[in-house]
Amino acid sequence: MAGFAATNLIGTALLSLPISSRSGEWTGFVDALFTATSAVCVTGLTVLDTATHWSPFGLVVILVLIQLGGLGIMIFASLVGLALARKLTVRSRLNTAAEAKAVGYDDVRGLVRGILLISLIIEAVTFCFLAPRFMLAYGYGPAEAAWYALFHSVSSFNNAGFALYSDNLIGFAADPWICLPLCGAIILGGLGFPVIMQLRKEFRRPLHWSMNTKIVLWATATLLVGGTVYITVFEWSNAETLGAYDPATRLLIGFFHSVQTRTAGFNSVDIGLMHDETWLGMDVLMFIGGGPAGTAGGIKVTTFAVLFFIMATELRGEGAVNIFGKRLSRAVHRQAITVVLMAVAAVMVATISLMVITGLSFDRVFFEAVSAFGTVGLSTGITGDLPDAAEIVLVLLMFLGRLGPLTLGSAIALRQRRILYEYPKERPAIG
Template structure:
């Protein structure tokens, strides 16, 4: 007997489509309340409701945009609250959504199917426990390894006290793997810009976080046999590597002589910063340089990368890598004149294509609408507004410096974009998957003029 039947809980309340946004909203409000408590503030620092609300939303949605300096405005307990909110936001959506999907009686939406595929195969309530353990162990492994490296490096080079080094290392490891983008340093990673150990460790932690738990689980068992990977893993792994390579090359090409970013750096330093500049827009949000100084062509490429985001069922945002490359295969099939969209030896269903197309168009519409709203509500240029809106929707956390200067109405727009960017597309994907129904009749077809 399911929990719903035992406790007579309405299915509508437990439906992931309704419950996931509700749970995230509750945690945001809870975090806001905690951050407003006096013991969460640094002595002499005052935190307004909007500052606490914005920070809590940014943490729960693992975005990383901030209107105040986390390190100077919040005390150690306040920073701990922010860390816990980001931890829940990073992995909590998989746990909550999968549990609710099972409780409803097996009606698992797109996001939960991705989280329980491969060797997990969640079909009953009794399998939720093992699923939780695998997700938590994977998260703790990557965060633990990252934290150990960072703590040792921070203690050896940057901080005299071990407790300070340990706290910074733990905080940065959680933010990196969860793609949360918040930092205790007022300039983010800029203080460590010339340190390859710190920059590369955080960069690779962000990259692994964008892959997604289902892919990590499958790679653990089948990394030597790529021919046995599922379509989802192939699209995510090869697509992510391709996007990193393209972003890396284009960043170096456009910024090589830009004195505001990497123009004055040595060649090895430029190559390292180029990798960071390619990975972080995928949802990482941490930076060793000011994104407001990049050239327009770099900004345009970055906006596209932020819109795409990371892998499904990961800690990243955006429309997702699988969505983007699935639609690329749709275009390729149309160019070739193929009746079916094929990836390898598999055909993609029409329903999956419709869902991917819907998610992509919703994402573009939200980014464009958010840009327009910021232009109307703030004193910003089109590039800055587009960058900020896409960063919020893609839960990236990068900014050209606009965030602290936004008016309250503009901050509310960014808050809405962060929230919708984290749970909106997931909810939409789940809703589309759950609303499948067979038609008892077919209408006559007509072909409007296309193009």
């Protein structure tokens, strides 16, 4: 957390400099801090127009902060996984390694090298899709097309949502050659490094996949399809959003925005013109987020899936929670509940604070708070008009949402107190 805070401050200092703005003037501290935090925490919320306010130097700083933030989270999360593995017995560690085909527990260099290589390969492939499209369909020169493709490739894989256009990606709403490559990079970044590594090694042997990989793939596919259906249905006849396009494009836009709720934050229609019901559904998807040890935020799909299976087990009256043919550790039950309750508390405190500070309606403020906590970057259009105090609240929420669930979860898992006695059991009335 100290490392991310230091990176935020360095980014804030660089973005405050006159060389970082197109006007050649100093950028206010709070605005620079907000932008730096949004970049490092790969959120995408902006209080200044990315396309018009920042100079080429400022945009490069933002791009570097996005890359450092995305790589830092994946590396940190993977190292936490290794630390957790070392807490197990030798037999348990060997069984875990054999089951998950994990990177060697002592091969930290190999771990970091693998994360870096996978990130660069996915970004390079996305770049190869975008650059020719910018040149051939939109008349960009080679250098300009390369810059736009590079920026959006890095921003998409790291689930950042920063775009080089004042209207984000609204101008490309009907272009699948732009939208789908971005969606692919976002989904891969949101799966998480452990899942990508296992799929790379054992794609054709699903029986060997770990419980984590199966949960992430199952939950991601379910939420992507469910989100696409939900957004498309509720916005189908909205003339301000999907209703202005043909049916095929409406499906593309619905899928695109379902992907963005995985914590990416691009938008190809004006979010502020969507129906309230759509906002509420997107709130849920943004809060859940993507996979662990990846570039996505939220409470993570694994946490959500664990709670779902706990509920299903309780409703069936069974004793143990079984997921994909394996029994879930009881310690994970408590960890998932703790992470979710802490996340709910953080979002509600921030929402109340923003309502007091701004006087705005609950639906818009709540959407903004969930987007910040989930490091999504989608907004109903109020971010740029927020006072400094509200920006600080969102800065803290973005930082907490990016590192809070991970550090909290690892702290809970790594901290074990052995109590030599137990109190007698008693059951309070529930429900």
